[in-house]
Amino acid sequence: MNKYIINRNKDNKGYNEVHITSCPFKPESYNQVELGYFSNAIEAVKHAKLLGYNADGCFYCCKEAHKG
Numbered sequence: 001m002n003k004y005i006i007n008r009n010k011d012n013k014g015y016n017e018v019h020i021t022s023c024p025f026k027p028e029s030y031n032q033v034e035l036g037y038f039s040n041a042i043e044a045v046k047h048a049k050l051l052g053y054n055a056d057g058c059f060y061c062c063k064e065a066h067k068g
């Protein structure tokens with residue numbers, strides 16, 4: 001299980017990017033919202049969408065959930 005966070009800010013494509021907490025490309029802490037622990041990025045992105053985010057996985061740490 002990894003702990004996932006989501007960027008409060010949308011990227012230039014309008015997505016809130018989901019990251020694991022060890023990702024070097026995660027947003028500054030004041031721009032992070034904790035999603036919690038998930039077994040994979042697809043589950044984390046699904047959860048973020050339920051919360052109302054336009055979520056997409058980070059290209060580097062959540063590649064299996066990266067679409068944008």
Ligand SMILES: [Zn+2]
Binds near residue numbers: 019
């Ligand atoms: Zn990342």
